[in-house]
Amino acid sequence: MERERKGFPSALEVQRIRKSFGKGAASKEVLAGLSFSVADGEFVTIIGPSGSGKTTLFQVIGGLEPPSEGEVWLGGKATTGERGHISYMPQQASLLPWETVAGNIALSLVISGLDRKEAKAKTKVWLERIGLQEYANAYPHVLSGGMQQRVSFLRALLAPQPLMLLDEPFGALDALTRLQMQQWLMSIWEENRRSVLLVTHSIEEALFLSDRIVVLSASPAVVLEEFIVPFERPRDEAIWYDPRFNELKQRIYRLLQESAEGSG
Numbered sequence: 267m268e269r270e271r272k273g274f275p276s277a278l279e280v281q282r283i284r285k286s287f288g289k290g291a292a293s294k295e296v297l298a299g300l301s302f303s304v305a306d307g308e309f310v311t312i313i314g315p316s317g318s319g320k321t322t323l324f325q326v327i328g329g330l331e332p333p334s335e336g337e338v339w340l341g342g343k344a345t346t347g348e349r350g351h352i353s354y355m356p357q358q359a360s361l362l363p364w365e366t367v368a369g370n371i372a373l374s375l376v377i378s379g380l381d382r383k384e385a386k387a388k389t390k391v392w393l394e395r396i397g398l399q400e401y402a403n404a405y406p407h408v409l410s411g412g413m414q415q416r417v418s419f420l421r422a423l424l425a426p427q428p429l430m431l432l433d434e435p436f437g438a439l440d441a442l443t444r445l446q447m448q449q450w451l452m453s454i455w456e457e458n459r460r461s462v463l464l465v466t467h468s469i470e471e472a473l474f475l476s477d478r479i480v481v482l483s484a485s486p487a488v489v490l491e492e493f494i495v496p497f498e499r500p501r502d503e504a505i506w507y508d509p510r511f512n513e514l515k516q517r518i519y520r521l522l523q524e525s526a527e528g529s530g
């Protein structure tokens with residue numbers, strides 16, 4: 267089987283993915299033939315109604331669940347059903363509790379190939395960049411939820427895998443911290459472009475952060491529509507007041523609402 271294709275441009279290609287759980291009459295189709303891609307250095311967001319299969323899709327992309335049909339290509343290689351090819355940031359920060367904040371960051375750098383001395387020096391620079399230099403020697407449990415997510419995002423950013431999957435990373439934060447985190451993440455990401463696939467329930471968050479938005483239908487999920495987000499980078503809060511922001515927000519909202527009504 268062809269395992270590599272020359273000149274394959276995408277960080278991620280999801281090709282006609284189907285996924286059903288259960289067998290026979292009890293079988294339930296969750297993903298009903300999904301295809302989309304993430305280009306190198308692109309920030310793509312998946313939005314879909316609750317229960318539309320977003321977590322299942324991430325599990326298929328990350329190789330934790332085999333698809334019933336279809337293929338996953340990462341960085342030009344067929345990786346369907348294989349683990350270890352993506353860097354993952356979950357909703358609840360998963361920092362190593364026995365390592366300090368600096369230790370957690372340094373470990374990501376060591377895993378991505380730096381020696382310990384280089385990793386230590388780089389960790390210092392990163393701690394300053396994310397505003398946590400005072401917490402270098404603290405353990406993760408003393409950090410606030412927002413601070414933990416900064417370290418968690420940084421660990422995903424520094425990991426060697428080319429695609430980052432961000433699974434509702436701000437879902438557990440209060441509204442103000444969430445806004446601050448969106449601005450923070452965008453500024454760090456704009457300086458260090460990586461290929462990102464984000465899942466969120468928030469249309470505003472998707473419009474603020476992404477280059478492109480893929481809207482999924484209610485279960486069983488298909489791609490309803492893709493939207494190119496037209497705002498130039500670097501971005502700031504001014505885009506919230508741009509008439510195109512509201513117009514796109516309304517279009518995506520209506521699409522999700524129609525899909526939810528159609529399935530109910």
Ligand SMILES: Nc1ncnc2c1ncn2[C@@H]1O[C@H](COP(=O)(O)OP(=O)(O)OP(=O)(O)O)[C@@H](O)[C@H]1O
Pocket residue numbers: 287288296314315316317318319320321322323485
């Ligand atoms: N291992 C499994 N066995 C059987 N059904 C499953 C399994 N995993 C997920 N499902 C079903 O697949 C459907 C989609 O679930 P999933 O968690 O992927 O949706 P989601 O879009 O991430 O939901 P939410 O937005 O609420 O987080 C649900 O109906 C769920 O019950």
